[in-house]
Amino acid sequence: xxxxxxxxxxxxxxxxxxxxxxxxxxxxxxxxxxxxxxxxxxxxxxxxxxxxxxxxxxxxxxxxxxxxxxxxxxxxxxxxxxxxxxxxxxxxxxxxxxxxxxxxxxxxxxxxxxxxxxxxxxxxxxxxxxxxxxxxxxxxxxxxxxxxxxxxxxxxxxxxxxxxxxxxxxxxxxxxxxxxxxxxxxxxxxxxxxxxxxxxxxxxxxxxxxxxxxxxxxxxxxxxxxxxxxxxxxxxxxxxxxxxxxxxxxxxxxxxxxxxxxxxxxxxxxxxxxxxxxxxxxxxxxxxxxxxxxxxxxxxxxxxxxxxxxxxxxxxxxxxxxxxxxxxxxxxxxxxxxxxxxxxxxxxxxxxxxxxxxxxxxxxxxxxxxxxxxxxxxxxxxxxxxxxxxxxxxxxxxxxxxxxxxxxxxxxxxxxxxxxxxxxxxxxxxxxxxxxxxxxxxxxxxxxxxxxxxxxxxxxxxxxxxxxxxxxxxxxxxxxxxxx
Numbered sequence: 001x002x003x004x005x006x007x008x009x010x011x012x013x014x015x016x017x018x019x020x021x022x023x024x025x026x027x028x029x030x031x032x033x034x035x036x037x038x039x040x041x042x043x044x045x046x047x048x049x050x051x052x053x054x055x056x057x058x059x060x061x062x063x064x065x066x067x068x069x070x071x072x073x074x075x076x077x078x079x080x081x082x083x084x085x086x087x088x089x090x091x092x093x094x095x096x097x098x099x100x101x102x103x104x105x106x107x108x109x110x111x112x113x114x115x116x117x118x119x120x121x122x123x124x125x126x127x128x129x130x131x132x133x134x135x136x137x138x139x140x141x142x143x144x145x146x147x148x149x150x151x152x153x154x155x156x157x158x159x160x161x162x163x164x165x166x167x168x169x170x171x172x173x174x175x176x177x178x179x180x181x182x183x184x185x186x187x188x189x190x191x192x193x194x195x196x197x198x199x200x201x202x203x204x205x206x207x208x209x210x211x212x213x214x215x216x217x218x219x220x221x222x223x224x225x226x227x228x229x230x231x232x233x234x235x236x237x238x239x240x241x242x243x244x245x246x247x248x249x250x251x252x253x254x255x256x257x258x259x260x261x262x263x264x265x266x267x268x269x270x271x272x273x274x275x276x277x278x279x280x281x282x283x284x285x286x287x288x289x290x291x292x293x294x295x296x297x298x299x300x301x302x303x304x305x306x307x308x309x310x311x312x313x314x315x316x317x318x319x320x321x322x323x324x325x326x327x328x329x330x331x332x333x334x335x336x337x338x339x340x341x342x343x344x345x346x347x348x349x350x351x352x353x354x355x356x357x358x359x360x361x362x363x364x365x366x367x368x369x370x371x372x373x374x375x376x377x378x379x380x381x382x383x384x385x386x387x388x389x390x391x392x393x394x395x396x397x398x399x400x401x402x403x404x405x406x407x408x409x410x411x412x413x414x415x416x417x418x419x420x421x422x423x424x425x426x427x428x429x430x431x432x433x434x435x436x437x438x439x440x441x442x443x444x445x446x447x448x449x450x451x452x453x454x455x456x457x458x459x460x461x462x463x464x465x466x467x468x469x470x471x472x473x474x475x476x477x478x479x480x481x482x483x484x
Contacts, residue, residue, distance in 0.1 A: 013067075025087050027068065028070075028084055029082075029416075030061050030082060031082075032060050034079075034394060035061050036079070037060050037226065038226065041075075042061070044073060044074060045071075045076070046223055047069075047074055049069070049074075050062075050063060057345075058385075064218070064264065065415070066263050067124070075425050080394070080425070083423065086421040087418065087420030088412075088417060088418055089417050091262060091417045092260060092261050100307045106279035109279065113167070114165050114166065114167040114172045116165050116178045117178075117185045118163055118183045119162040120186070120193040121188075121193060122160065122189070123151060125190075125268060127160040127189055131162030132147065132291075133292060140290055141287050143167065143283075144166070144172070166283075184208060184209070185208065186203060186208055187271055188213060194212065194239055203242045205244050212236070214251065215255060216230045216232045249274070253271050253309075256270065256319060256325065259323035261301060270308055271309060272288070274310070275309075276313075278313045335366075339359070362380065362387065393480040395464065396428070396457065397461040400458040424450055424451075425443045427444070430471075
């Protein structure tokens with residue numbers, strides 16, 4: 001039984017693009033520094049738009065602005081890290097369409113037999129649209145085409161397959177379904193669906209070309225388990241093993257599209273442009289662009305996404321640079337780097353004396369571990385991470401300090417354009433009433449004036465844990481100090 005609680009997120013996005021559904025001029029945002037990664041926001045909202053975000057201080061949470069349906073249920077999570085931003089739009093780095101006039105025209109596949117493409121992805125991101133665009137373009141080129149969509153429960157997070165077959169004559173189509181070992185091209189818009197058994201079965205090693213979006217999308221497992229990590233490396237490896245390493249073009253299309261265009265949903269059209277420039281789509285460019293116009297939704301944005309995909313196929317480093325994405329992974333941090341970062345953090349949290357207390361214990365563990373287990377630093381690293389976390393519990397003074405830090409405003413500016421009014425959702429223990437159902441303090445939105453209050457409160461951190469600390473008498477604060 002499906003119980004209708006609200007319009008599904010996918011349908012909301014469709015209607016908003018067409019201007020037929022209210023689109024609140026505000027967005028949810030998580031202050032990464034304040035977030036502790038507890039997962040209560042996922043529990044409260046049951047939403048896949050609350051996604052994991054890896055940081056120096058562990059796995060935090062962030063809002064996927066491209067898929068957020070703006071019901072703001074995540075804000076009810078019992079955490080002071082949630083902010084609502086009014087009048088802002090997701091920032092896009094690229095202000096103009098790329099100049100693709102100088103790109104070479106690719107050699108298109110010959111249609112001496114039927115040509116088969118399988119598109120895989122997640123419901124609501126435009127997988128079916130890509131199949132429809134290709135089908136429309138094929139008709140414009142005078143070709144025979146079949147498009148078979150297998151959408152299932154295509155709400156947010158549902159697996160979707162679009163089987164596309166193109167031929168010069170109807171007799172050569174040979175059925176609608178791309179069968180085992182029959183795919184000429186796999187447009188893998190989502191890695192989880194692409195690595196499934198049904199998808200891998202259509203690949204033919206050494207023959208099927210794969211354009212693979214390596215972005216690790218959030219799944220229901222993360223909603224249910226706050227510590228779940230998608231086995232991205234294993235998924236990617238299974239696809240490469242099935243097709244052959246030389247046949248796979250991997251790229252994080254979602255991250256590139258979000259950075260360039262301000263909307264990760266543009267990733268699929270971006271991948272279509274990439275595949276066409278690689279010579280994998282047997283259709284004329286003019287026909288594909290005409291199909292985008294006939295579709296009538298986000299026409300200019302989709303044309304720009306298609307053009308950026310073409311440029312990425314010819315010069316990926318150029319596109320990564322335009323998107324502000326580093327191509328090479330960062331060098332791994334050493335244990336000394338980790339300790340130094342925590343010492344600096346604890347100095348800002350309380351004082352240099354407090355940080356030295358941390359450093360003394362970590363050094364004692366390091367000496368003991370080195371003496372007992374030569375060459376091992378696993379215990380020292382665990383202590384370095386977790387003792388610092390234990391010592392820097394998020395009380396009122398720390399929340400105030402982190403909201404007053406320049407990094408908070410910088411994070412807002414990096415994600416949004418024209419940031420207007422900012423509200424912070426808090427449940428101050430001295431002011432909030434308690435919800436009799438959950439036992440939690442009730443949260444409410446506080447306007448920009450609360451940042452001025454934070455400016456006054458943050459320097460009072462020297463009261464932390466003393467007899468004069470007005471916030472330190474609660475059971476929670478006493479327990480945190482006892483644990484240290």
